[in-house]
Amino acid sequence: MLFFCFLYDQKRMVRNSKPVAGICSRCGGCASVADMETATRFCYVPIYRKSWRAIICTFCGALLKSYRHVC
Template structure:
């Protein structure tokens, strides 16, 4: 028996911007990264979503913004 996964998720970075503030872990600069993700089933796109993530440029930690 052979299982073939026909679902796929593709993430692509569409932009990077500097954000005000500093990382609470290491004190590095914070970046805002716009990410576009797409779910596909048998090469047919099913779902598109854009996300905005905040990352530290020094340690690479993903930061959670309260507010």
């Protein structure tokens, strides 16, 4: 039964990013706005994709704010 945990995963990818004015509240690093994509996979085959925007820290990678991406 333990091998079922490895068949299903979710991967978060940064498609592109731009620097923004502001700093990270956790580490003090620079922030950037990024177009993100989340892919849910079953046996390495993507079954669901979601695109969204987020403000992330470029140093520690913390997700500072996320919002829906309107195409």
